[in-house]
Amino acid sequence: MPREVAERMTNRTLLRGGWVVTMAPGSAPFRGDVLIEDDVIAAVGVLGAVADAEVVDARDRIVLPGLVDTHRHLWQSSLRGIAVDWTLGQYFARMRGRLGGLFAPEDTYAATLLGAVEALDAGITTVVDWSHNINGPEHADAAWQALLDAGGRAVFAYGASNAQALGDRSPHTGDVRRLREGVGSDDTARVTLGMAVRGPEFSTPELAEADWGLARALGLPVTVHVGGGLRGAGRHVADLARRGLLGPDTTYVHATMLADDELDAIAAAGGRASVSPEVEANMGHGYPATMRLRARGIPTGLSADVCTSVGGDLFGGMRVALALARGAAHASALAAGEALAEVPLPAVDVLAMATIESARAIGLDDRTGSLEPGKQADVLLLRTDTPSLAPVSDPVGAVVLASGVREVDGVLVAGRWVKREGRFVHRDLSAVLDRATRSRDRLLDAVRDEPWCPPAAVSSRAR
Template sequence: MTSSAEQRTPQRTLIRNGWIVPMTGAAPRRADLLIEDDRITRIAAGIDDADAAVIPADDCIVLPGFIDTHRHLWQSTLRHLACDWTLPEYFTTLRNVFGPRFTPDDIYIGTLLGALEALDAGVTTVVDFSHNLSTPDDADAALAAHVEAGTRGLLAYGGSNDQARVRDDSRHTRDAERLHDRVPTGHRDRVSIAMALRGPEFSLLDATIDDWRLARELGMPITVHVGGGLRGAGGTIHVLDENSLLGEDVLFVHCNMLSDDELRRIAETGGRVSTSPEVEANMGHGPPVVRRLREHRIPAGISVDVCTNVGGDLFAPMRAALALQRGHDHAEALARGEALGTVTLGVRDVLEMTTVDAARACWQHDRIGTLAPGKLADIVLLRADRLNVLPGNDPVAATVSACDVSNVDTVLVGGRVVKRDGCLLGVDFDRLRELANASRDRLQGASAGNRAASTRVRV
């Protein structure tokens, strides 16, 4: 007897006549793209499928959904407050002033707001380094937001606010195991749990070793901040290496101050990296690291990091990566009395770092990151008939050098349309606004005077 599941007709969607940028190494071309349920099944010109729902894409660039390999979604209701803060000011103010005020409700709405902002910008996957989880209720709130938002999320269970304020030997909570079991069955293909560990720059070595052991006992991937600012110049990777903690299950964040030898060891042990060039330049993490990551062939993604300091799309970080790395390399050449004959980083390089390379960095390369039959249908359509793209000479260059959120017309996650005609679908914006405003007011203080004071805290 045939089961009802086997009898069900697949849901079919046809993206028709788009400017397909597959990120597989193949050149962009005009073609149709057929989706059955959550998977891409065919890419070719002139696909004829009368049963498919059609998305016209004549005026669109069709790309894999963008992947953000490092973002602190819980901070989204405090957006813009850190625009003029250095890295030390950020650490002190976010943790000492705002961190203790967060309740599960604040974690929930911050995470939800940030995840929806990402989707609106064509970011279909986010590695959420959630490091203000002081209670299991906080963790449950973050998970609820990921489930509701519809993003493909790797929720990385971080430490408490108290742990973030001191470098001590306290251990990571084992509650990540419970949270993993609480991911609803119908969402486990989309939402998974990782461990966001403090590492040797933010905890004592014995704690770091025990935290790594816990993550590996639970079979959870690890993400950790290293090489950011002065504290990142102390040979962190060598310390991890000496204690057999390097490996392909680790996603290192920032890495600006790491030596070439440290990057070599990350590469040799299969590690991955996320770099946040816009935030790193603004806050003082160190010199740009993109070119060195690519020279060492480390799977690396570009990320937003904190929306308290920058915007929530990946278009700006891509452009920042280009400008900062090229500027750095030009300056080094000029200091030698030379002029570079060609750029050291190309537009395709940074687009790879938000798609195919980012997928490798967050252990998802067999599922997402390219447009190819068998891959999950995480897809973004960018309007190419807008003034910032017309007349459309090069879809890769246009995406990186010119596009912004206003170009994001349609977004699909696992074949499900979550944004269409420039509008997010199924989002109660009145409720979202009400919850975000209430959280902001409570976190910053009930009165306008308190709010103004808290936004300009100085160390």
């Protein structure tokens, strides 16, 4: 075959006979097929024979869009579990006050790569890397390279340095402009650029104006922490509204302590939101704002936030979001001597928050978050031939209430397998884990005298 003809050939993969959950508007789960051509979804339905396609038997699989994590601090992944019993105040004092400044570029690379691979292993095909420990341009380059190397879809949200997180009032680094003019110039690429700004809770209103101004001058989406913990109750979003800074280009993270009129202002400005119910409940950000945000029509996505405090998959996140929302509604009804006629927040809405609504919350719903022709082929296949899922009666319920990482059988990003038949195929996992472990050891060596440094980690290094 002539070379020019071979180069024009389309690579086709047909996922045949699975439970298909498209998450497209008005769709319902059905038994059928998904055809992938190169990096896009070509057709969804009950399809006939397809010429020149690799046929994948999906009869014992649920086929759905890859999950989307709207806010995760990947730079902390090598220190997973260290903050499991920390409050929000302890997190700031320890992670920021002691550990953040110790990160060299190689530590940023190791942790970001590990966290991105962890996300893919759990069926998360898109992640917003809220990278707010950029202590120099080399750290930014290391994080960007790790996201490329991992093989997933990502938004690199260029954030503050550790010194700025601790109170340095300097403006957001102009180094983000270098990335925008270079590796981050293509907004359609697999890894794209955004800005994670400190916002007025962690800086000043004047710096907030400068930071949003820089992002908008560069045409970058913004993501910002607001309303988290006691400092989040200071009506900072109301001040942003007065300054004309609210807008549809911004994702507001947490929002737990915001007043109703502040949420109204975000909705009126076309803003988006990201919630982390598991972290918010554990660390003291405030009661998750999930239902308050959704009641206002604000696109609201889920996030894992930090795997230093909770697990790194969104299956647990979906269940916590569901339980907290329903638990609050039941408690309110019972306190009034009543009982709910039906539960709030249906399972399909929670699954939307981990897929298409998360994609909408970060401005990527034009390319991912649902299985629709023309969108990028970011696909998750879950095994159903397991004691925890078989037999499947309601595939949406099975995903939300019974699935976990062990059921993640296949993951494709832009039509490329990164996990297949339960095995990661894109990276050498042992090398990723070894690199992260060496980084963990170096970082914890520097704080081994702190009473909160895990003794097991210290003792393992001594052996």
